[in-house]
Amino acid sequence: MIRISKILLIATLVFTACSTEDDGPGTDGGGETTSFDRGAMLENWADNIIVPAFSNFKSSTQQLEDLTLAFTAEPTEENLLALRSQFESSYIDFQTVAMFDLGKAEELSYRRFLNTYPLAASEVENKIASGTYNLELPSSFKEQGFPALDYLLYGIGETNAEIVGKYSSENYRNYLLDVSKRINALTAEVNASWQGDYKDTFVSNTSSSSTGSVDKLTNKYIMYFETFLRSGKIGYPSGVFTGTPSPINVEAYYSNDLSKELYMKALESTLNFFNGRSFNGGQTGKSFKQYLEFLERGDIATDINNQFNGIMSQATNLNASLKSQVETNNTVMLAAYDELQKAVVLLKLDMVQALSISINYVDSDGD
Amino acid sequence: MRSAITKYFNSYTEAAPLAVFRIGFGIMMLASIIRFWLNGWIEKLYITPKFHFSYYGFEWVKPLGDFTYLLFVICGISAFFVAIGYKYRIAIITFFLSFTYIELMDKTTYLNHYYFISILSFLMIFLPASVYYSVDAWKNTKQSFQRIPRWCIDAIKLMLGIVYFYAGLAKINSDWLFRAMPLKIWLPSKYDIPFLGDFMQQEWVAYAFSWSGMLYDLFIPFLLLWKRTRLFAFIMVIIFHVMTRVLFPIGMFPYIMIVSALIFFSPEVHHKILQKISRWFRIRKEKFDNELSLIYKPFKRKILTSIVAGFFVIQILFPWRYLLYPGELFWTEEGFRFSWRVMLMEKAGYAEFKVVDAETGKRFYVNNSDFLTPFQEKQMSFQPDFILEYAHFLADHFRKDGHENIEVYVESYVGLNGRKSVPYISPDVNLLNFADTFKHKTFILPFNDEIKGL
Structure with missing residues (x-):
């Protein structure tokens, strides 16, 4: 009996030691399994959503760089308009990848370099004037990316002619081009990692621990929705956290009527991700929605879809320019925030609880 | 009856089990402290946060900045001294005080097993754990006894028995048994x-685990007490705790319980263990085997047994205090802590605070991450006493910022054991109108469901 208990003790301890390995691959030995196939969900996320979104965005930022080159080579109003239109579509495309802050993107602080706003406009002017700057420094988050392009293409003059006039200065041309190039270069790097090894790393990491891909991306997704979509696009401009509306905090502040479109695209992208709809829109695959349905919590998935519908129908009341919305009738903005808030509760509380995913990386003990 | 009690208090037994327990306890505690430090948790849990949630009445217990590390050093050294039995009484008192101080610094980190360690070390202050096989006994033969009063060992067994049995009682509820929540x-x-x-995907497995967990907790103390089932019970202890270790992030606790359960074994087993240790460290065990019994003077015995008896009366009654509160215990959590309610709930919340200027009506929401770590925010969002304390903190903070006529409201949602999230705290109540007390918190909204059972 003593011997049996010793063997048992050793066997169980070995078992514990093995099973606490965090990065072990899943145990799908093929065949019939009744568990939800997280690997297939990761594959759908990667193959049908993330990779196509980045690859599309990469061509978009390439275009952006090309047209910036054309404009700086020949600063005409016509070229300015062409560049602006590309800027707008690139900024919209960015909304389809902004939530995927992991892997290379996380490592590079990709999102912070591309879209930290409000822009430090006076700093940008100082740097242009001096002609010396290093956009790779973390301290320069607020001086580049789409907010900088927004300013440089719309904010530096009253009229188009006046703006074009600024580009007679080489310093302006250089700064504009550097910002464009940097957006494209960073995107190329992130895109290349998804085209390369990172996709397999991502898909094969089906671990249930907080380092597993599902846990990580779920956390990133919810954090994006709460912090960048709810607070960033609506909360801060409407002064939800200060009591005082703050138009300068609107995304795409200078181009003025782009902000709502960015908001709508971000909503659509987060909803599509929830439902597992492919980037090209053609099909739906394994997703949060299916996962919840598998766990017999389809009711939560329905609630979330309904809430997204509620948010979108509320958004029809919003002015195309969130800046003028904040300035003229902020209550519509506050109403938008309230609708978003309901979705945060469903995602961050109900969904995450049903999936038994822990919402932060605090690895303390439980009891 | 009276003579039976007198007889019991006059019976003596080998001190070896208590010595083994002391050594095991000390080493486990030292290991826990080192592990805690190496995981970076001192920094993360006690240094980084700008604000700490205090236990009612213990608001003065706060982290000590960089001296917090010193506190852990003291705690670790005293645990080591307990293990080797050097200046035992001072060591165990120091351990009790430093460990308990650490646990009181921030209730965010509350765990039942930390509480268990605290009260166990308190109990050990009054037990003669160092009269046998210790540095103290080695150095001072006057303090060396091979035998001690029987109650000194039974006290530890009773403590363990209470923990298991009450944990079992707490599992007798409809969520645990008939909905297999939260294991499902x-x-x-x-x-x-x-x-x-x-296997874990099967619904029946969740039910099987729930029911067997309940039965295990209720019956394991008795199975350990009875000689004929003891070995079987100990194997169950190992399987159960290793299982929990595999399934949940539960830290050192399973190992502590496995080592503690050894105390139920006969003195012979413990002598064998000590012989092993003696061989490894070349200790002359015979020196401790002096056939002497530790006999307390009547007055001292009376004091010791009164303290220990009082301690157990409190331990047995305290978990029932929830009966004094209205409402569902799992929902209000009034009387939930310090009662061996372990792993009973999957509960999470979301709380958004609104600061209002009562005169102008100007209002804004609070960004919780400005003040709380993610872990604190998570714990705060579903526990009413946390919510209240945080509301007062926010008021103080914004007053200092020059805001006036402050009122603080919270919009909060809580989901419990797979139920859909519903509003938790009344959103129309200015939380500043309430001070934290042991009284029922009337601003908690009703549960609107029923969990039957204890």
């Missing part, structure tokens, strides 16, 4: 455990 939520997410991953 937790187990499927362990799909990647070797061999058992697919």
